[in-house]
Amino acid sequence: DTGVSQDPRHKITKRGQNVTFRCDPISEHNRLYWYRQTLGQGPEFLTYFQNEAQLEKSRLLSDRFSAERPKGSFSTLEIQRTEQGDSAMYLCASSTGGHETQYFGPGTRLLVL
């Protein structure tokens, strides 16, 4: 199996712009998670999908954030009207479900100027 992949690996944008990140999970993993990690902190949960259904969203996921997993395979995370506080590493993870181990991708590092 190839691992979880994320694209792009780095993104620099200006405040107010929209950005979209993509995550490709390990094939046949039906659960997909998004986390955000700021400098010196552990990852914080944003949202997760079971196949194409978005089952849980953190209060951290403001209205400017939206995530999709249209066919139950890859997922996208869009941030609209970016703010400097959105600068962080965005991590994607996938698992076969339930209590199974989550495998992480390399992350997308976002810098909002």
Place this chain on the structure above:
Amino acid sequence: AQTVTQSQPEMSVQEAETVTLSCTYDTSESDYYLFWYKQPPSRQMILVIRQEAYKQQNATENRFSVNFQKAAKSFSLKISDSQLGDAAMYFCAYSVAGYALNFGKGTSLLVTP
């Protein structure tokens, strides 16, 4: 609130020696899983070891073992025969009912020759 506390921001160990990283957590749930993840500099997070809360026996994976004290809500990681490649951020985490991982702030481990 459900939290994970890693009280050691930084630890140092000499090559071939043993080091223990501490972690305490707080949850009122009875069904949960505990994890230690390793995040090397600029590299993706990988699982080191996991422990099912219903199991009394401490998990081991080669040089890595845990001391799980359920009543005390403590979950420490012991690394034996430390190697230079063990240098990384180590995150303690738990998940309840197969949902998102809740991470601590991490412990930076330095391994000296």
